[in-house]
Amino acid sequence: MLKLFRRWWKYLTAKLSSDFSERADPKIQLEQALTEAQDQQRRLKEQAANVIAHQKQTEMRLNRTMAELEKVNGNAVQAVKMADAAATSGEVTKATQYTQTAEAFANRLIQLEKEVEDLKTMHLQSTDAANQAKRAVEQNAMALQQKLAERQKLLSQLDQAKMQETMNKAMSSLSETVGEDVPTLNEVRDKIEARYARAKGMSELTETSVESRMLEVETASMNVEAQARLEQIKGQLGINTAAVADDIPEIATPEKQEATKPDATP
DSSP: OHHHHHHHHHHHHHHHHHHHHHHSOHHHHHHHHHHHHHHHHHHHHHHHHHHHHHHHHHHHHHHHHHHHHHHHHHHHHHHHHHHHHHHHTTOHHHHHHHHHHHHHHHHHHHHHHHHHHHHHHHHHHHHHHHHHHHHHHHHHHHHHHHHHHHHHHHHHHHHHHHHHHHHHHHHHHHHSOOBTTBOOHHHHHHHHHHHHHHHHHHHHHHHTSHHHHHHHHHHHHHHHHHHHHHHHHHHHTTOOHHHHHHHSOOOOOHHHHHHHSOOOOO
16 A cells, blocks of 8 residues: 555656646746756855865964974973083083973974874865865856856747747647637638639629620610711711711621621532
């Protein structure tokens, strides 16, 4: 049962993580990544500062110990001289006291020399650590600057992607059904072309029908009668119609068209 619960929990966690990744705004995620990088740089600088501070403290201890070593060495030398002078003057008690003091300075001198050696080793190690920390901060700062510079590029690409997605959606709406009540462009085009083709076909049928020929004959007859009446009016007015008639093209009536047709018989 526990194994099944663990498997279910892992599946649920993976599903929630996948859904979050799909729905998360890339712009906000980019800002989060940059904020995390800046926080990492701040923490790294704090750690480097602590390492450098330890190196500085070790250096100050070394300088202070070396100064004390030099002082103790001078005191030991002075105690030896004073013991020697007391022994020369016959002051045995003072000579013994100065000798014991010189021995104490000598013991302190040995301790300080060992401490100086240890501090020198520590100083070298802390100096190397401080230099590494400085390089790490510099490298991370350069990486952060590159991320900040890449941020603008990624934001520009994100805006272009959004614009392209909007354009793709708009273009797909021209060829896909937007809704139940909205026809597609292809459907509207097919409807218009079918209507135009039907109107064109009806026009061709009308032009070749008997009624259209009869209307054409009647129109020609009316034109002949109108021309004759016009000639009659001009004659009554005394207008010379011969010259005008020569310039007016003769209207071809159906009878004249039949008369002018070439004889098909040999």
